[in-house]
Amino acid sequence: MQPEKIPTMHYNFNEIEAKWQKYWAENQTFKAENNSEKPKYYVLDMFPYPSGAGLHVGHPLGYIASDIYARYKRHQGFNVLHPQGYDSFGLPAEQYAIQTGQHPAITTAENIKTYRRQLDQIGFSFDWSREVRTSDPSYYKWTQWIFIQLFNSWYNNDSDKAEAISELENIFASEGNKKVNAVCDENVEYFTAEDWSGFDAKKKQQILLQYRLTYLAETEVNWCPALGTVLANDEIVNGVSERGGHPVIRKKMTQWSMRISAYAERLLQGLDKIDWTDSLKESQRNWIGKSVGASVSFNVISSETKQSPSSGVRGIEVFTTRPDTIFGVSFMTLAPEHELVSQITTPEQKAEVEAYIEATAKRSERDRMADVKTITGAFTGAYAEHPFTKAPIPIWIGDYVLAGYGTGAVMSVPCGDQRDYDFAKHFNIPIPNIFEGVDISEEAFSDKEKTIIANSDFLNGLNYKKATKRAIYELEKIGQGKGKTNYRLRDAVFSRQRYWGEPFPVYYDENGMPQMIDEKFLPLELPEVDKYLPTETGEPPLGNAKKWYWLQYGDKAEIVSKEEFENSSPSGRLGGALELNTMPGWAGSSWYFNRYMDANNPNEFASKEALAYWQDVDLYIGGSEHATGHLLYSRFWQKFLFDKGLVPVDEYAKKLINQGMILGTSAFVYRVQLKNNKGVYFISSDFFKKVFPHSFEKLKNEENVGSINSFLRKEIGGERVEIVSMSRIHVDVSMVNSSNELDIQSLREWLAEFENAEFLLGEDDNFKVERDVEKMSKSKYNVVNPDDIVADYGADSLRLYEMFLGPLEQYKPWNTAGITGVHSFLKKLWKLYVDDNGLKVSDAKPSKDNLKTLHQTIKKVQSDIENFSFNTSVSTFMIAVNEFTKQGCTSKEILEPLLVLISPYAPHIAEELWRLLGHNTSISTAPFPEFDETHLVESTKNYPISFNGKMRFTMELPLDLSKDEIEKAVLEYEKTKDQLQGRTPKKVIVVPGKIVNIVG
């Protein structure tokens, strides 16, 4: 038996980390108070989807950064809210349920457990008492509640905010809808107050739906009949589904939509007041896509008489940003899907047009977009009438015009728009020139600044600005157009044909109209189903629920089967079939940052007091892939909640930082498979590259197979071989060491087919793999699990190393080998405080050098944290510890503040040493050391002396010398004379405190 060792004589990270994680949990060290004298600070991470694979080393990157910042703010005396939770509805759990029958709630709970264990062992300072899960009924109750608020609201353009739908009903009842300035569906019919009171309940509901902020609408979707589901553009490759390769068709479907377009302008304006990265704001601006111009309506001419207007055909509405070029219109182009196409196409052109429509329908939106070079289109045979000249204008269809943007129709001005120009050239349509002094024989002229209009009646001689104004004025005068601002931002489809999402609090009444269930009955919980697939009749998975009808009498409500509902007494009954769609992934994540402020409140989504105290997120960290999804939708919901007086601010995140991704370093081997089962050969990468220096892709070409053949024959021993296939395959990175050498035995054991493979070794008789940086993913066998890192080096090493890898926002590859650097730094740090005899910190007075090093460190680390430059502060710590070690520093006055500086980065070791220094409370609330400039004041400077800009040597000089004194001292210096070799300098540049440069 060994004598009992006094603990903590050496750096036992496993023990220390477990101890402090337990301490933090038991003492609720990081619980944030909703009532505090301290100023508040809210640090938020984009919450994770708990996938079955668990965390890999890339995931915690942003969490470590935000944790450092949160801990730093606590040291500065802030009451810090730093919560975490789970975006736990989502497709992977549903896919898993479809395959295994396992309920997604069970898988999700298990995955969350794994995530929590992994997060805990990294030592984050989360306030877990505020954890939220979007799939928890106590959470989605409020998601449903917000949905109801949206349903009960409309957007009033006059007050520029959302208002109660009941107000709108009052307006309809008193004056009809003619004066209502609302964001609503296109083409709403006008009605009077009398009309309104005469409408039946159904008609009223239909009208109100055209105004509500969430509404039912027919939307075109990518429907895959074989899978019984709607697919995203991403999930379609070459017109068939990515999974299974089934055909996909465009289909209209009734779905819930969110009227985000009502907020387009405010979402755009709001960007100016938040401190988000420019690239992110730019993406949102592009996505919103504001353009200012005019809408113009063109009458369609009867194709027989060529006289206007053709009876029974509505005019064609177009949107243009260049109303000043209206006299340059020589044709019109409609999207092939445009509803007028079938009405106006002449019998002669019918066959051609239909063939063209059929051809474009086959092309996916992506295909149409990717192909810029091919110009296609068809003439409808119909003509429109120019609003001013009354000249007939041929109407074409072309797939460069998209149905979903603007009105799906374009007035084509070939002289001023390159795409119109190309189209006109291709189909021999005339290209009238309406610009003064511009040659358009080669290309269109689209420079607005230099535009002077010609050949355009009343617009002649005007510039772009004046002509635009005049054109709009004249259009308004004849009632055929008006100024208009157009946004690309489309209303967001909010229905998903899935099981694992929030149920809509909606049933359909006897008129088939949607009704919200009363708030007091929320949450409407997800029903149990036998199967998670669509029903045989093509309904969403909720169609499988045996009981999914709402039945309510007065204050009593229950969910019943269809039969039970039909057999119930109709008198006083409310209810009907419940909505079968569920909400999309972004529903729960659009407001969760508010819930954290008061996460366990059963009565409100958050109390007024909590909202008033916490206000908004001060620092939000997450990936840039959410730039136009989550980050736009959540801003929309926040603005809506703000309009309703439910939250105190209309932008919820003051500052946002994007973290980059940690990439994997994949390992590849070259494999050659021979015919007639002659075997599998693996070729060492260095060897392979020496013999075939060209790239592998080139090698795969036919002509090179021969050379590989003869190469192999030589290696194997003369026998003629034939290659079946040659490939470069991923191997698991765990089978490769830091020198890129493969453990051959592991590869043999990995897959049965490799068991008897032959290996052609390279230099030193080693088998080398090739390395390449790729996204970390299971399928690439390059995933590194943080659990392994924590077990081998500890959480503090992992935290430091992730930061040390490089700037937070940058993409960078992971390489486990480098972690030894930060790990030995922590050991050195430990040794600064503790040796074989225990604590060695003394009350000795700090030396000047000690103080200088400390205060340099404070200055640098503080500015680094505030600039989110965490990588450079890790180097600063290393320099500090190296210097203190060299200085033999043991002074408590120095080593104590050093611990506080390091504690946000490496909290466990800091807590342990803090305790050893005699403190009984957590280091997390110790004040951040104050920087004192006086310790850094220098009396001399080691000047670099340059000759013609090239540094030759340095020279130590007092800092209080004047320019002339410096020049004199330098010129008298022996080394200067050596450099000049008798030449007289033409010029001497002296920058005191910086540099001396001698020219000549």
Place this chain on the structure above:
RNA sequence: GCUGAAGUGGUGGAAUUGGUAGACACGUUGGACUUAAAAUCCAAUGGACAUUUAGUCCGUGCGGGUUCAAGUCCCGCCUUCAGUACCA
């Protein structure tokens, strides 16, 4: 195509308003300790030439420019990554 970000040793990266390019690490090489290994410590490490010392030249994707001085500023290009609309 457009928008955004980025190109620096063998590798990750550093360099504050233009002022000593390569901090800090990894890796590599040599050495100490050890029976040996691990761990630890010390030294060297951008390239080329030279080597007794001293030193010289080249060098931050490429080509120009501004400046006493450019990784940093300006002009023109190339490459990589990410997002993305034929946006009228």
